[in-house]
Amino acid sequence: NKSKKHPMWATEYCRDEGLRKYWDEYSYPFHKEGAGPLYRGQSATDYNHNQDMLALEMVRRWYDYWRERPGTGLRVSAGGTKIIFSDSNTHYRGEENYRRSGVTDPMRIEKDAFFAHQVMWNGWVDTDKFQTYIIGHWNYPEHTVKPVYVVSNGEQVELLLNGKSLGKGKRESHFLFTFDKVAYQAGRLEAVSYDGKGREVSRYTLSTVGEAARLELTAMQNPEGFHADGADMALLQVEVVDKDGRRCPLDNRTVRFTLKGEAEWRGGIAQGKDNHILDMNLPVECGINRALIRSTAKAGKIVVTAEAEGLPAARLTLQTVPVKVTDGLSDYLPQLTLKGRLDKGETPLTPSYTDTKRDIAIVSAEAGANRTETGNSHDDNELSEWANDGRLSTAWITYTLAEKASVDDICIKLNGWRSRSYPLEVYAGDELIWSGNTEKSLGYVHLEVDKPVCSDKITVRLKGSTTDKDAFGQIVEVAGGAANDMEKKAKEGKGKHNLRIIEIEFLESIKSR
Template sequence: VDQSEWVGTMLGRRVRDGYRYTENGKITRDKRAIIETEYHREESPRRVWDDYSPPDFDYVNVFTGANGVKENHKDAWDLTAEDFIRHHVYGYYEFYSRRMQANSPKPYYSAAAMMIWSDSNQHGRLQATENCRMSGRVDPVRIKKQSFYAMKAIQSPVPEIYLVGHWNYPTDPNAYVYGVKDPETHQYTGEKALRDPYNKTIYVIGSEHIRTVELLINGKSVGYNDQPEKVFLYKFPGINIMQPGYIEAVGYDAQGKAVASHKIETVGEVTEIRLTPVTGPEGLRADGADIAFIDVEVVDAQGRVYPLDYERIDFEITGPATFLGGYNSGIKDLGHDVDYVYAECGTNRVFLRAAREAGPITVTATRPGLPPASVTIYSKPFPVDASGLTRLMPQVYSEIYQAPKRVPCPLPELTDVSDLIVKQTIRVFVDDQEVDFGKDLSAYRMVGVYGPAFPLLDKLGVEYHFAEREQKLTVKHGGNVIETRVADSDLYINGVPGTINDWPEIINGVLHIEISTVVPALGFKTYWGENKREYYIVR
């Protein structure tokens, strides 16, 4: 901790134990700023609005329901964009209320950060019906997901609300047909069912300044909510969504004053494709590497994006550039060498790379039944010397330079902190005999019980081996085989991956493990003493 500028945690690991905080957590808090870098761990694609939206009235996937553990050729998540936002609220509330301890004079946490900001094929974690990991607030081409706007409202320093979803639901009540899944296996049964469009819940996200939200449809109030769930989530159940026109949410403060609103209109039929080019602040450089992208929107006669468009859009390019294509989630026929994308919720984005020759570059988008749309970008000459080198640096958006200068994170006064009290020692017993971990060594409290591995394993009488080169520990007992590595949060139990809160580390030459996870995984019965200072293992 003393060597750090700040301390990051993932889901509160190493700092908290349930709703309480470890001794290490308290000391860390008073020495450095603690920043939560992952208070939410769910996934959802941008393209699926909710369970009441065409084309499927469901998030169609292959779902295991296996506690979030991804299996080969199967998905572990089954969240629409609407579900995703609700989970965001739950995760952020847990951080905001219990770890940040809002309004507390001595909060444990100083800030929060989004560890996974964009959807990405991180570590090859594409999954069966999806092409990426989908934890982000933006998709892989950085188009904002609904969760971006929801989190913006939640964290807003001024009153703000966000009305989740769209208002282009079918007006035929018989249109809402979806495939039924078995509640136990989460697999499709082949049967069909009908959702009730007269009885949908509408969700509104409000910042902490909001005390009451009113929902209106076509100017008529359909109700108020002054009892938000988890501070930020306002629910309006029993709404008939087959009422074209507009839906609006109005937020009121504690004095009853309207301080924020969000309105969503029903969008008309698609009439055209709109292309908007984006280059660096100095334009597109003809250096053979510079990238431009083109925002693609499918709009109605008033220029509004049609939220339910998922059709294919083809592209042609002329001029000194290479068309790089775009991205679609859940589409298997889309590669890097194709000249088309599918709209997702009426939008997408495609990219091109400039050649070393300057000149006009024209991109044309086409779809049967719509007029072609074209946009032209003029790449600029890029100076190089006789050796082919240049003094010009790659472009950076000017907003970065205009941002406020960084300031040191304020830290609390270190008035009641002692370096001598850095951990809560835990006594470990095997069949009522205390484990001797050796001179100046002990087990102690992290999220669970953490301590030296070998003295405990010897006391248990289990077979184990530590491979120095791979830094891999293998333990065998009663038909169970446990494998774990230093600095790795995976714990393999009979070949099946699981997760440990505090991964193995070598501290002062001694291997430490999370005892309270490894020992039960071997099949031993364990329990805590009454004062939570003793940990008992029964052979």
């Protein structure tokens, strides 16, 4: 959704799910992308992604919002929030019995999608700092040939394998760069990002990790100390690492824990029977896992031991801090003293974006049918629309602009946006400037004009039959009231020559003036 006057943002802009354990189809356990049981009798591919495909989908969906950010005209989106930031025990649609649409797993271990967002969200609106990330790892069987995906906020990305350039990546959704059919070679895979002038702005490296050498056991706890109040928790992290301390990305061996001292085992989660809840034999997934322990009401030493086949044991000692109790009561409340994180700094007092497009105002419109309703297509109200009468001869509308302009971007919300593709022609005056089929989307589409023509009259015309097939059929939307009713009405409409425009904007790139 967009508006000239209301801050409008999405609270859940991507609902796809994926298990952290599955890197891609080329890695153990070689999970086929999308494989899993049906959901309510329908395919649940979008809820059974591998990590690489989940990250790609997150990039594509965030681009829908970033493209409509402030600075791109008068009607803009305020963005979106990742409402399920960590996997949770809410309703599920995939193979596992918990929600996996987070960018971290339930123990807050990052998925690739986390680092993809770190790149895309590196700024308040526009990019503040350049960053690049290669999705996945670089440990594959010999003779593997696979695509490599890079997320970057630079303008170009070059891939180097052991110092040899593999060329520039194919760009999609602004942030995503794809390198097809890369032949695996052990060693160093490096992505180098460049700005529009060809200057290097960031880089990221993956290296082939050696054989597993040891377990690395660490703890994350309250920075003020692990308190013996019977409620405080410490998070244990176990990693399988090589001789240089690098995590082994394909290791999935089981780690056996023992716990002695003043703490209770609350466990972690992994794929398996009962999700390994409270299990003290916990497998690592992609070389890492975490488990929780809870303090008792008595201060003392805690010793945790981790063992796995073929590796030396790791041991960790913790000490809980006494909590003063008087007549069964304590005045210790951790929320009163824990410090917040304000690394980001205060909200800027000046715009954190550069205007890249300007909105060319619409003065009036004429159409082949329902002429009194043409204003509905540019009234900044997404609950109204203009539509023709279902005949191809009337499926046109001509807009008169406030000034002559070289319009090079037509942003349009068409009814049935998820499922309907419209074959359109666009004219500036009498000259054809765009022709094709509109993409399906979760909202707005852009008709980008390669060779704009200066004019104050723009005509949009349907040139054939619309086609219907839901591009997001597996993704179940939250009830959207009138907006969803409009789309339902569009699907039920008779005929294939319906042109239905909810909102249209004519934009001119500022750099072209």
